[in-house]
Amino acid sequence: MSLPAGFTDSADALPLYVVTRDTLAAWRSTQDATVNAWLDAQGFEGASFSTITLPAAGGGIAAAVIGVTDPLDPFSYGHAPFALPSRAWSLATDLPAEARAALQLGWGLGSYRFERYRTPLRAPAQLRIAQTEGDTLSQLAACVRVRDLVNTPTEHMGPDQLEQIACEIAERFGAHIEVIGGDDLLTQNFPAIHAVGRASHRAPRLIALRWGDPSHPHVAIVGKGVCFDTGGLDLKPADGMRNMKKDMGGAAHAIALAELVMAQRLPLRITLLVPAVENAVGPNAFRPGEVIATRAGLSVEIDNTDAEGRVILCDALTYAVEQKPELLLDFATLTGAARIALGPDLPALYSNDEAIAQRWLEAGVAQRDPLWRMPLWRPYLRYLASSIADIANGGPSKMAGSITAAVYLDRFVPPTQKWAHLDVYSWNDNDRPGRPAGGEAQGLRGAYALLKRHAGV
Numbered sequence: 001m002s003l004p005a006g007f008t009d010s011a012d013a014l015p016l017y018v019v020t021r022d023t024l025a026a027w028r029s030t031q032d033a034t035v036n037a038w039l040d041a042q043g044f045e046g047a048s049f050s051t052i053t054l055p056a057a058g059g060g061i062a063a064a065v066i067g068v069t070d071p072l073d074p075f076s077y078g079h080a081p082f083a084l085p086s087r088a089w090s091l092a093t094d095l096p097a098e099a100r101a102a103l104q105l106g107w108g109l110g111s112y113r114f115e116r117y118r119t120p121l122r123a124p125a126q127l128r129i130a131q132t133e134g135d136t137l138s139q140l141a142a143c144v145r146v147r148d149l150v151n152t153p154t155e156h157m158g159p160d161q162l163e164q165i166a167c168e169i170a171e172r173f174g175a176h177i178e179v180i181g182g183d184d185l186l187t188q189n190f191p192a193i194h195a196v197g198r199a200s201h202r203a204p205r206l207i208a209l210r211w212g213d214p215s216h217p218h219v220a221i222v223g224k225g226v227c228f229d230t231g232g233l234d235l236k237p238a239d240g241m242r243n244m245k246k247d248m249g250g251a252a253h254a255i256a257l258a259e260l261v262m263a264q265r266l267p268l269r270i271t272l273l274v275p276a277v278e279n280a281v282g283p284n285a286f287r288p289g290e291v292i293a294t295r296a297g298l299s300v301e302i303d304n305t306d307a308e309g310r311v312i313l314c315d316a317l318t319y320a321v322e323q324k325p326e327l328l329l330d331f332a333t334l335t336g337a338a339r340i341a342l343g344p345d346l347p348a349l350y351s352n353d354e355a356i357a358q359r360w361l362e363a364g365v366a367q368r369d370p371l372w373r374m375p376l377w378r379p380y381l382r383y384l385a386s387s388i389a390d391i392a393n394g395g396p397s398k399m400a401g402s403i404t405a406a407v408y409l410d411r412f413v414p415p416t417q418k419w420a421h422l423d424v425y426s427w428n429d430n431d432r433p434g435r436p437a438g439g440e441a442q443g444l445r446g447a448y449a450l451l452k453r454h455a456g457v
Contacts, residue, residue, distance in 0.1 A: 162251060256444060335401050
């Protein structure tokens with residue numbers, strides 16, 4: 001078995017102890033006077049994100065201790081791989097299974113560095129794993145998949161590359177893959193996806209992956225795949241455009257979630273849909289004031305070309321509904337307004353089904369993968385009124401930007417379809433323990449727990 005970065009199966013590993021402020025005293029009572037004197041001299045109190053190595057006779061290292069706050073939170077352990085010396089460590093504390101899983105996941109997340117273009121200055125410390133526990137490493141792989149996809153610049157992660165990755169995943173798991181690209185989007189009635197992506201030298205496309213036993217519950221997963229967002233003719237300022245390689249973060253989440261379901265062979269039938277485009281500037285770019293058609297038959301007036309994500313999603317959601325899934329989930333880096341409301345760490349959840357929303361919220365709490373429910377307040381459709389089309393993709397009001405984006409999508413999902421939409425940031429602005437600056441998976445582990453429950457696992 002090939003282990004991910006930060007893990008080893010080597011027997012040459014030193015003991016690693018995990019403590020909290022509350023358990024430190026009990027652990028110290030099992031140690032000899034020399035160790036306790038060393039802890040006193042160093043002022044070690046078991047605070048969160050703290051580490052200490054214990055000296056061995058002759059000047060070596062005998063063991064290490066890390067302090068955590070919440071043993072069930074993977075990010076509590078995220079500091080350890082680069083705070084400890086780069087060698088093998090073996091857990092010496094008797095943690096419950098859930099805490100051991102959190103340790104493994106957090107260790108892997110803390111070990112992550114994006115290595116495509118440069119070699120890290122040092123290797124992380126390695127945690128010894130005798131055997132995998134549950135599906136923890138598969139969840140880690142899904143989080144790493146999101147980070148890698150989002151971190152990769154658009155020159156190497158455009159619509160073509162998203163298609164290639166989906167094809168590789170399909171081949172690995174025996175899934176069916178279909179790609180509708182370029183002008184075929186028009187002939188097969190995906191006009192909104194085509195309109196947004198037509199100005200790029202890289203053709204827009206809809207990537208569709210299908211997997212699973214037809215007798216199993218059917219779940220559709222949709223991800224916004226805007227591989228770069230200039231804002232279109234409503235051009236973003238430089239600081240707003242700087243990190244727009246991440247505007248395919250929704251697609252990264254959708255791909256990683258589908259891959260995780262397949263890797264763990266959950267008894268589900270999956271339809272993964274990724275509308276993949278680049279919102280570029282060119283002579284044939286879609287323009288403010290134009291009215292475009294959609295697969296649903298609704299006409300959309302383009303108020304702002306920088307509100308393009310909802311435009312490609314409405315075609316993808318319409319197509320997803322046509323597949324008659326029991327449950328429809330979508331992920332999208334849709335609005336800056338969600339970040340203003342909730343900050344970078346809390347994705348905004350919208351749903352037309354109370355039970356689905358509650359289950360995802362509960363899963364997020366249990367997995368320490370939080371999200372916050374926002375109201376799908378349909379009266380705010382008045383902010384998207386158009387005098388010449390059925391709906392506009394934006395409007396002059398600055399009110400409730402995240403909600404209006406969600407109710408725009410809701411207009412393309414019938415009330416009978418159970419649906420949840422997650423507006424994610426997909427990004428860490430700064431380095432934090434376990435969260436290096438760059439791409440980030442948010443709501444993914446909670447969504448996976450939701451799907452496990454839906455599958456009856």
